[in-house]
Amino acid sequence: MRKQIGDCAIELIQGDITQQDTEAIVNAANKTLLGGGGVDGAIHRAGGPAILEECRKLGGCETGDAKITTGGNLKAKWVIHAVGPVYRDGKHGEPELLASCYRRSLEIALENGIKSIAFPAISCGAYRYPVEEAAQIAISTVADFVRNRDGIQLVRFVLFDNKTFYAYTAAFEALE
Numbered sequence: 432m433r434k435q436i437g438d439c440a441i442e443l444i445q446g447d448i449t450q451q452d453t454e455a456i457v458n459a460a461n462k463t464l465l466g467g468g469g470v471d472g473a474i475h476r477a478g479g480p481a482i483l484e485e486c487r488k489l490g491g492c493e494t495g496d497a498k499i500t501t502g503g504n505l506k507a508k509w510v511i512h513a514v515g516p517v518y519r520d521g522k523h524g525e526p527e528l529l530a531s532c533y534r535r536s537l538e539i540a541l542e543n544g545i546k547s548i549a550f551p552a553i554s555c556g557a558y559r560y561p562v563e564e565a566a567q568i569a570i571s572t573v574a575d576f577v578r579n580r581d582g583i584q585l586v587r588f589v590l591f592d593n594k595t596f597y598a599y600t601a602a603f604e605a606l607e
């Protein structure tokens with residue numbers, strides 16, 4: 432599934448983010464940036480120890496923000512480590528923090544001359560964000576960003592499981 436917004440294509444696929452050949456992939460990390468399960472574990476396993484070595488020097492990352500390392504053995508040259516919010520009840524700033532992860536990742540991509548980037552469903556696993564709401568925030572935040580800023584040519588959402596893929600598909604189809 433694919434839509435064009437100005438110079439930027441937005442794509443949705445079901446798959447494994449570690450296999451993507453975009454210039455950057457985004458990690459759903461935690462504030463320590465020292466690894467974990469889910470996408471984070473998969474990226475460190477596939478990318479090798481060089482990523483963790485770089486992460487150790489970054490001094491962690493605030494929720495809603497992101498930091499960049501190289502991609503180690505991955506096809507992607509860069510990994511942008513974004514820290515999504517742990518979902519509590521939606522009244523603790525979760526929507527704004529989740530949107531901020533997507534915006535900050537795209538800003539960091541632009542600062543580094545990155546034109547193609549793949550995102551997982553940040554916060555939709557261990558951090559328990561309700562997937563329909565997360566999908567809507569992810570898609571609308573990325574669409575707003577690329578409407579207003581030139582430079583990114585491809586944003587690919589890589590969704591792992593059926594439920595997440597269908598939720599993102601619905602949000603994507605609703606996008607004007």
Ligand code: AR6
Binds near residue numbers: 467
């Ligand atoms: N490719 C794409 N998506 C994946 C992959 C993969 N290889 N593996 C899992 N997913 P999660 P979070 C999906 O838990 O909720 C870690 O321990 C998964 O099905 O990875 O932001 C970190 O260190 C789900 O839809 O991230 C943090 O402590 C989505 O990716 C914490 O988990 C996100 O699930 C972050 O939790």
